[in-house]
Amino acid sequence: xxxxxxxxxxxxxxxxxxxxxxxxxDDALGGSSFYFSSAASLYAPVRIVAVVGDDFPMEKxxxxxxxxxxxxxxxxxxxxxxxxxxxxxxxxxxxxxLFTRLGVFETFEPKIPPHFRDTPFVFLGNIHPSLQLKxxxxxxxxxxxxxxxxxxxxQGTPKELDRAITRAHVLIxxxxxxxxxxxxxxxxxxxxxxxxxxxxxxxxKKGQHGAVLFRERGEVFFMPxxxxxxxxxxxxxxxxxxxxxxxxxxxxxDLDDPMVWRRAVVHGSVVASYVVEDxxxxxxxxxxxxxxxxxxxxxxxxxxx
Amino acid sequence: xxxxxxxxxxxxxxxxxxxxxxxxxDDALGGSSFYFSSAASLYAPVRIVAVVGDDFPMEKxxxxxxxxxxxxxxxxxxxxxxxxxxxxxxxxxxxxxLFTRLGVFETFEPKIPPHFRDTPFVFLGNIHPSLQLKxxxxxxxxxxxxxxxxxxxxQGTPKELDRAITRAHVLIxxxxxxxxxxxxxxxxxxxxxxxxxxxxxxxxKKGQHGAVLFRERGEVFFMPxxxxxxxxxxxxxxxxxxxxxxxxxxxxxDLDDPMVWRRAVVHGSVVASYVVEDxxxxxxxxxxxxxxxxxxxxxxxxxxx
Numbered sequence: 001x002x003x004x005x006x007x008x009x010x011x012x013x014x015x016x017x018x019x020x021x022x023x024x025x026d027d028a029l030g031g032s033s034f035y036f037s038s039a040a041s042l043y044a045p046v047r048i049v050a051v052v053g054d055d056f057p058m059e060k061x062x063x064x065x066x067x068x069x070x071x072x073x074x075x076x077x078x079x080x081x082x083x084x085x086x087x088x089x090x091x092x093x094x095x096x097x098l099f100t101r102l103g104v105f106e107t108f109e110p111k112i113p114p115h116f117r118d119t120p121f122v123f124l125g126n127i128h129p130s131l132q133l134k135x136x137x138x139x140x141x142x143x144x145x146x147x148x149x150x151x152x153x154x155q156g157t158p159k160e161l162d163r164a165i166t167r168a169h170v171l172i173x174x175x176x177x178x179x180x181x182x183x184x185x186x187x188x189x190x191x192x193x194x195x196x197x198x199x200x201x202x203x204x205k206k207g208q209h210g211a212v213l214f215r216e217r218g219e220v221f222f223m224p225x226x227x228x229x230x231x232x233x234x235x236x237x238x239x240x241x242x243x244x245x246x247x248x249x250x251x252x253x254d255l256d257d258p259m260v261w262r263r264a265v266v267h268g269s270v271v272a273s274y275v276v277e278d279x280x281x282x283x284x285x286x287x288x289x290x291x292x293x294x295x296x297x298x299x300x301x302x303x304x305x
Numbered sequence: 306x307x308x309x310x311x312x313x314x315x316x317x318x319x320x321x322x323x324x325x326x327x328x329x330x331d332d333a334l335g336g337s338s339f340y341f342s343s344a345a346s347l348y349a350p351v352r353i354v355a356v357v358g359d360d361f362p363m364e365k366x367x368x369x370x371x372x373x374x375x376x377x378x379x380x381x382x383x384x385x386x387x388x389x390x391x392x393x394x395x396x397x398x399x400x401x402x403l404f405t406r407l408g409v410f411e412t413f414e415p416k417i418p419p420h421f422r423d424t425p426f427v428f429l430g431n432i433h434p435s436l437q438l439k440x441x442x443x444x445x446x447x448x449x450x451x452x453x454x455x456x457x458x459x460q461g462t463p464k465e466l467d468r469a470i471t472r473a474h475v476l477i478x479x480x481x482x483x484x485x486x487x488x489x490x491x492x493x494x495x496x497x498x499x500x501x502x503x504x505x506x507x508x509x510k511k512g513q514h515g516a517v518l519f520r521e522r523g524e525v526f527f528m529p530x531x532x533x534x535x536x537x538x539x540x541x542x543x544x545x546x547x548x549x550x551x552x553x554x555x556x557x558x559d560l561d562d563p564m565v566w567r568r569a570v571v572h573g574s575v576v577a578s579y580v581v582e583d584x585x586x587x588x589x590x591x592x593x594x595x596x597x598x599x600x601x602x603x604x605x606x607x608x609x610x
Binding site: 090091185186187188189206208209210212220221222223224227228229230231259262263265266299300302303304305 | 395396490491492493494511513514515517525526527528529532533534535536564567568570571604605607608609610
């Protein structure tokens with residue numbers, strides 16, 4: 001852990017209101033930057049750039065501070081914190097947005113503090129592609145840039161998104177987004193087209209069907225999803241996956257070893273499998289190295305033949 | 306191969322008319338018993354019980370006879386062979402039925418010839434559960450009974466289906482059917498409920514997302530689908546999977562080894578990955594042991610970490 005390199009994450013910071021068959025939560029800690037950090041900080045030092053309103057209950061991020069997450073890039077702006085409300089159903093793949101109040105996030109302009117500008121690992125959470133590009137302009141020669149995005153930007157700002165993708169080393173998308181971004185009808189063809197645009201690695205998330213890692217020279221790695229009996233709150237599973245994935249990579253001495261990338265997908269999947277078992281980041285807040293190892297071994301056992 | 310035990314398959318025998326983005330076919334060999342046999346006969350001796358009409362072009366099953374498939378249980382009835390017409394789209398999971406003419410299959414009453422009644426391995430293809438039960442009544446102490454079914458019987462004849470499931474050792478269903486059969490919302494809970502009804506093994510097919518093997522004492526094995534650039538004709542993929550799966554098992558000396566069951570799922574997936582690359586059974590008709598091994602190794606490589 002001492003040797004792990006720092007990771008910069010830029011994304012949303014939110015308070016989520018959740019209605020689920022397993023219970024309800026008001027103003028639970030949410031947003032891509034916090035979900036990502038709660039996972040990545042299990043492996044490596046994390047630096048956050050995000051914005052909250054002056055109503056933000058700072059005690060909610062105490063557990064991240066205890067893990068050494070650097071909040072000197074967290075802007076506290078006058079106004080309301082970004083709030084999102086969602087309803088989940090028994091089918092964990094289905095959800096409805098009940099409300100979205102952007103608050104101070106609406107005018108978020110990520111400013112990277114000078115002491116963050118040489119961070120070697122960068123996670124660009126799902127924000128406007130123009131903002132993702134502005135972040136990259138402020139970073140000096142990052143070793144690895146991981147980009148997340150969503151349908152909204154694929155449809156709304158395809159040109160800006162394409163420029164951001166060109167500058168990323170790793171693109172994380174879900175299967176529908178991969179097809180939508182490329183117009184290809186099979187996952188392998190879509191991933192091939194994305195690899196030609198710049199990234200050397202594409203991770204396609206398939207929700208309850210797992211994830212697939214595509215790398216240059218035709219390398220493919222399949223990862224099932226951990227078989228869960230109960231999914232309590234699927235919010236933030238994608239950002240948690242990204243946090244486990246990049247956190248694991250940041251802690252490795254040699255990224256030239258292809259197996260390291262596969263294990264990063266396994267770790268992302270494991271941490272995500274835990275986070276959905278309870279509301280918000282409650283589970284990643286208490287997650288131990290031992291618990292992670294148990295599910296990594298379980299994954300190995302579940303795929304051996 | 307010499308030691309492989311014989312397999313009895315009871316199912317449909319059809320001529321398929323296919324409209325696909327990759328081309329059209331008229332009166333192509335189809336039906337669950339033929340698809341199953343074209344895969345299982347790569348591993349073990351196969352005995353077919355099915356019915357065709359007196360219009361059936363016998364030269365279409367010449368390649369199965371050459372592999373030693375025993376057609377002495379193939380009834381040739383006065384009338385028209387079962388014909389099915391389907392349209393496929395670029396999305397291989399989507400298909401429309403254009404027509405169904407049951408012909409002689411409408412009054413099919415499977416009669417197991419006396420010299421087939423001690424067959425150790427039995428595959429009950431997707432036919433009326435009452436017929437599946439009648440077949441079982443005619444077999445002496447089968448070592449392994451594998452049952453396939455579909456939504457149609459889950460909704461239409463749930464009681465008969467439940468009796469058939471109770472008498473099967475292995476149940477093969479797709480993910481929607483598993484949920485529908487049990488009312489459970491997660492795959493692992495659905496599989497658990499099915500294992501309590503009698504079968505000691507449940508295989509859940511997830512189409513382009515692979516397959517999952519569930520066995521007693523909580524054993525789970527995940528298998529991705531082979532990543533194909535082109536799916537020409539998805540007809541019969543499920544029966545082909547079952548044929549590769551049961552064929553592989555029938556060729557093994559020791560079914561107590563849990564790894565044998567996992568490898569059976571791998572072989573089923575491999576043969577199914579080939580069959581969809583061309584129309585009808587054209588690809589399984591020419592498939593070699595070497596080609597199967599290449600994809601088994603590819604699967605191993607794609608899931609290692």
